[in-house]
Amino acid sequence: MEDLNTIASEIALMLNAMHSGIAIINPDGKIVRCNNCLANIIDRSESEILTLHCYEAIHNMAERPKNCAFLKACEDHKTHFYEIERKGKTYEVSVDPIIDDNKVVGAVHILNDITERKQAQEAFQTAHQRLLDVVELLPDAAFILGQDKKVFAWNHALEQMTGIKKEEVLGKDDFIYALPVWGQRIPLLIDFLDMDFEAEKKRYKYLKRTGNKVYGEAFIPHFNGGNGAYLTMTATPLYDIDGSRFGSIEIIRDITEIKQAEIAIVESENKYRTLFESASEGIILINDNKIVDCNLQAIRLFRCSKEGLIGKTPIELSPLQQASGILSEEVALKQIETVLKGELQCFEWIHKRPDGSCFNAEVNLNCFTIDGETCIQSMIRDITERKRVQQELVHSKQQLSALANHLQTIRESERATIAREIHDDLGQQLTAIKIELAWITGRIPLSEEELKNELISIEQIVDSLVESVQKISSELRPGLLDDLGLIPAIRWQFNEFVKKTKMNGDISLPDEDLRFDDKLCIQLFRVFQESLTNIARHSEATHVKVELKHQMDELLLLIEDNGKGITEEQINSSKSLGLLGMCERIRSAEGNITISGKPGLGTKVCINLPIKTEGQL
Numbered sequence: 001m002e003d004l005n006t007i008a009s010e011i012a013l014m015l016n017a018m019h020s021g022i023a024i025i026n027p028d029g030k031i032v033r034c035n036n037c038l039a040n041i042i043d044r045s046e047s048e049i050l051t052l053h054c055y056e057a058i059h060n061m062a063e064r065p066k067n068c069a070f071l072k073a074c075e076d077h078k079t080h081f082y083e084i085e086r087k088g089k090t091y092e093v094s095v096d097p098i099i100d101d102n103k104v105v106g107a108v109h110i111l112n113d114i115t116e117r118k119q120a121q122e123a124f125q126t127a128h129q130r131l132l133d134v135v136e137l138l139p140d141a142a143f144i145l146g147q148d149k150k151v152f153a154w155n156h157a158l159e160q161m162t163g164i165k166k167e168e169v170l171g172k173d174d175f176i177y178a179l180p181v182w183g184q185r186i187p188l189l190i191d192f193l194d195m196d197f198e199a200e201k202k203r204y205k206y207l208k209r210t211g212n213k214v215y216g217e218a219f220i221p222h223f224n225g226g227n228g229a230y231l232t233m234t235a236t237p238l239y240d241i242d243g244s245r246f247g248s249i250e251i252i253r254d255i256t257e258i259k260q261a262e263i264a265i266v267e268s269e270n271k272y273r274t275l276f277e278s279a280s281e282g283i284i285l286i287n288d289n290k291i292v293d294c295n296l297q298a299i300r301l302f303r304c305s306k307e308g309l310i311g312k313t314p315i316e317l318s319p320l321q322q323a324s325g326i327l328s329e330e331v332a333l334k335q336i337e338t339v340l341k342g343e344l345q346c347f348e349w350i351h352k353r354p355d356g357s358c359f360n361a362e363v364n365l366n367c368f369t370i371d372g373e374t375c376i377q378s379m380i381r382d383i384t385e386r387k388r389v390q391q392e393l394v395h396s397k398q399q400l401s402a403l404a405n406h407l408q409t410i411r412e413s414e415r416a417t418i419a420r421e422i423h424d425d426l427g428q429q430l431t432a433i434k435i436e437l438a439w440i441t442g443r444i445p446l447s448e449e450e451l452k453n454e455l456i457s458i459e460q461i462v463d464s465l466v467e468s469v470q471k472i473s474s475e476l477r478p479g480l481l482d483d484l485g486l487i488p489a490i491r492w493q494f495n496e497f498v499k500k501t502k503m504n505g506d507i508s509l510p511d512e513d514l515r516f517d518d519k520l521c522i523q524l525f526r527v528f529q530e531s532l533t534n535i536a537r538h539s540e541a542t543h544v545k546v547e548l549k550h551q552m553d554e555l556l557l558l559i560e561d562n563g564k565g566i567t568e569e570q571i572n573s574s575k576s577l578g579l580l581g582m583c584e585r586i587r588s589a590e591g592n593i594t595i596s597g598k599p600g601l602g603t604k605v606c607i608n609l610p611i612k613t614e615g616q617l
Contacts, residue, residue: 021091021111027104029053029070041086041111054109058084058093073097074104089115100460108465131396134389141252144238145190148572149173152247161223161254181220181231181252189214189235190250205230206344212237215346217255230259232346232364238393244587249393258379262368282361282380287373289313289336301361301382304354314378319352339365339376351380360387486521487548490528494546497532507546520611523585524557527593530582531559531605539563539603550611557607566597 015022021038023031034049042049042057054070055061064071069080073095080095091111098106132153135142141158143151150173154166162180169177175185182188187200192207192214201207206217214235223229235250261275276283282298284291294309302309302317309317314336318328328350339345345365352358364379444451487509498505528546535541541563549556570576579595582605586593591609 020113021109023049023054023057023109023111024098024106025054025070025109026106027074029055029064031057032106038111041091043087054107058109058111069093069095070107070109073107077102077104083114084111089113090118098461098464100457100464105461131393134392134396135249138251138386138389140386141254142249143169143177143190144247144249145177146247147245149191151177158252161252183222188250189216189233190248192216193235193237193248206346208343208346210347217344223254224256229254229256231255234346240394242590262366279379282382284309284378284380286314286336286376286378292375298380301359301380302351302353303357308354317351317353319350319358322350323348335365336376339367340374342367348383349380360384362386486525489521489525490546490548493525493529493532497536497544501536503541504543505545506543509548510550517611520555520589520609523589524555524607524609527582527585527607528557528559530578534578535559535561535563535603538566541602553610555607555609555611557605557609559605560602562602565599565601566595566603567599571595571597 015033015035016037018035019037021041022033022035023038024033026032030053031049034046036046038057039046039049042060044052044057049057053064055064055068059065069082072078072080074097077097077099079097082093082095084091084093090113092114094110094112096108096110097104098108135144135153136155138155139157141161142153142155143158144153146152150171151169154164154169154177159165164180175187175191178184178186178188182203187195187197189197189207192200192209193212197207197209197214204216204218206215208215214233216233216235217230218233219228219230221228223231232253232255233250235248237245238247238249239245258279258281261279264275276293277295279295279297282301283295284298285293291309291312291314294306298309299306314332315329318332320328322328322331335345335347345363347363349361349363350358351361360383362381362383365376367374367376369375440455444455491507491509494505494507497503532544535544539561541561543562545558545560547556547558571579582595583593586607586609589609591607593608594606595603596606597603
């Protein structure tokens, strides 16, 4: 019995050495063993805990809850997770059933502190909200589509313009965002960033692609209470810090008053002057490449007198070069030549004031005839604030991307640490316990049959715990990935998959043993795991093929099955979180991933990753 007491003491020491709260419960749900960490978490003494059921100690509940994780674990023999709050910290509780001869003989409750992880998730949500807040600050009506063509943002100005609340369109696609404008689901300017718009030109009074932007102008009859409205639209792709496109933004401005002003100019000089001077945008008139008139807003924009602008050329009000590096004079001559052909021009421009300071502007050029002379009208809007907001949008996206990568890094680090501690500490201690139990069992007289059977039962429980430890450790982070590298880890994972699923499989891996960047290895291995999981859960396949190639500075991974085939709808669905996670991992490694499927012919996942080897072993 002294040996049994020694073993019990060793078990207690082992449990108390762990940084996670541990509770071992019997089939009735009563706690029969716990460690100091659990006592500190739930603020009870060990002796008090051992008189309680798990729901009394962990949940502070007098009766077993209906949605009891322990009962679920007993029913499906699977590990269940939930979260609790204690003393200002958040803990993730895992309930692992202890199974003997296909019968649950108890369970292990493990409480892990996930406070930092929860705080990181909250920070991610804060950054996401900040991006939405920035869009909300835009003075013009605007909305953003993600790469999945779903509405990501719909600001207050657009709600006022269309009468459609953001709750009615957020997260929706299938051109639903076009209904408030055209009354039907058709492409808008934001869609023309990725498609030809020739077939839609008849809807617009003006439609043009300049660089990676699309500009348009249209008359919408049902706006303004049925009186109609002229709208200008600007569609621009949005990129993150790595140059990867994450969405598109369309800005819509009601220019009905400006258009009416243009008509009034033709009809009456007096009306023209009134509207000209009261316009909210700077307006200058150019004849024979010289400024012949300007309005008050233009004077305010250029911070000089009217006499300081009259007689100057557009080049004199521009820096030597534009933001793109092209000479201002060269671009200006082309714009003027185009507008004199009757084509409206809309573009961004850097203007230089007479005092030498500069400002960003959006310029609309058109030409008209006054007293038989062709003049160019330049409408100038200071977009310095808008450029600042756009930069904040880009910065917010960069922060979101960086945060996502940081969360992945933290998660992998935690998984590796937990797997190592479970395998090295808990696994070794359990093995030692098993050896000691076997030694004791072999030395008990045959007359002590009841005691011997009890020790054998304990030894079986320890065997089950050892298997659970090994399984949990491998699932958290296969040791092969850290010890031997990516290729052996992929081979091991493939063999485990074939063994569990009973599928036929072929795998082709490089002969040479290559060492790659640790982060790249982790990302690719996790995508490989997720692909095999999807095949097992959804494909109904009987054969899987895996091929890994190393070509020059690129790593190619092909995963193919002969199942029912994934559909485009499934690939693009916002609910396909596993696929989204795979794509995000590969993008963070600056690689490409293609997922395709054909009905009845299976699914194929192709991954291309740029790599730098650490040397061939």
